[in-house]
Amino acid sequence: MNEEFIESLKEIVKEKGIDEDLIFSTIEDALVLAYKKNYGSNNSNVRVEMNRVTGDIHVYSQRDVVEEVEDPICQITTKEAKEIDPKYQLGDIVELEVTPKKFGRVAAQSAKQVVIQRIKEAERNIIYNEFITKEFDIMTGTVIRKDRGNVFVNLGKIEAILTPNEQILGEQYNFNEKLKLYIVEVKNTTKGAQVVVSRTHPGLIKRLFELEVPEIYDGTVEIKSISREAGSRTKIAVYSNDENIDAMGACVGPKGIRVQNIVNELNNEKIDIIKWSKLPEEYISNSLSPAKVISVEVDEDNKSAKVVVKDDQLSLAIGKEGQNVRLAAKLTGWKIDIKSESQAMEQQEIDVNEE
Known part of the structure; x- marks a missing residue:
């Protein structure tokens, strides 16, 4: 150990943001173990001190001052203690230096291993704290x-x-x-x-819109809900408390540039931007875009809705393999049953005849 090592150590401590006291005390603890391992000491009361300026290391055997010695490794009589220093009293701890001559080499290797380990731990913690x-x-x-x-x-x-x-x-x-x-x-x-x-999480859509749409980033326009089938289609419901702000228009952007940038990032995933409404009938109707809805009848208790569309809009409302209505249901949180105008009329006639 030398001053160059101490300087290097302090530089690393500063650079990596490690607590200096922690690393020095950890090194000293490691040196206690190294001393016991390399010099066969059974003395559990050993203290190692490292000078934080010069790097000098000293090993001390600690002994309790007692009237009668039962364990000479850990104990010393009052008489013997007073011969070392007259101030020692019964119950005090006497420290005797037992630093081996070649302990510096052992200490250097142990210290190096501890420093490397601590640096790795510190770097791991720094990275974790940054990414969390x-x-x-x-x-x-x-x-x-x-x-x-x-x-x-x-x-x-x-x-x-x-x-x-x-x-x-x-x-x-x-x-x-x-x-x-x-x-x-x-x-x-x-x-x-x-x-x-x-790449599939709905949160990705939300964050992409925050990046592209300043009104969402600053809170003027709010994303109320997102439903997504990644790689195929997404529906996003937006709303603005400011009547002067067109929430859907803000998301689409001038000439559609904002939403197109997101579509490009997602390799042409289709994105439907829906106007959110506190009125369930209006919200459900909007959610089935691009289909045009004639009427919506809601059952609040079961949170279900019966929707009627024109005959030529039925397949559009349902979507390929039911995707449009499935995403609409997920977006709104309502069960949606869609019928065409002619199907609804037939059902109405059946209901009338049954009565």
Whole structure:
């Protein structure tokens, strides 16, 4: 140990943001173990002191002052203690230096291992603390490799995992490609921070709109609900408390540029922007866009709605494989039963005849 080592250590402590007292006390604890291991000491009362300026190390054997010695390794008589220093009294602790001549080499190796370990721990904690604040946020990452269906993405200080469940079906992830990703979870593991990201999460849509639409970012326009089938279609319900602000128009942007940027980022995923309403009938009607709705009858108790559309609008309202009505139901939180105008009339005639 020398002054150069101490200076280097303090520089590392400052650079990595590690507590200086913690690392020195940890080194001293490690040196106690090193002393016992290398010099076969059975004395449990050993203290190691490191000079924080020169790096000099001293090992002290600690003994209790007693009237009659039962364990000479841990105890010393009052008489013997007073011979060392007349101030010692019964019950005091006497420290005798027992520093081995070649202990410096052992100490240096032990200290090095502890410092390396502490630096790794500190760096892991710093990275975790940085990324935990980004949980449920959006980041840009670079694809670096694929392994067993997982895609690993470089987020700067850490690799994130895009698992198969979080990947958009049919989307290709090419080496060095940049992606917008939603931070689903940040875990603190024994190997450090583990970041799970997503391309399918509805939160990605929300964050992309916040990036593209200033009115959403500043709170003028509010996203009320999102329903998404990643890679295919998304519905987003928006609202503004300011009557002078067109919530849907703000999201679409001049010449559709804002929503188009999001569509491009998501490889042409279709996005329906819906006007939210506190009136269930109006909200449900809007949610079935682009279909035109004739009427909506709601059952508040069962939170279900019967919707009637023109005959030529039925397939549009239901959507391919039922996607449009499925997303509308998820968006609004209502069960939606759709009938065409002619089907509704037939049902009405049946109901009348039954009466």
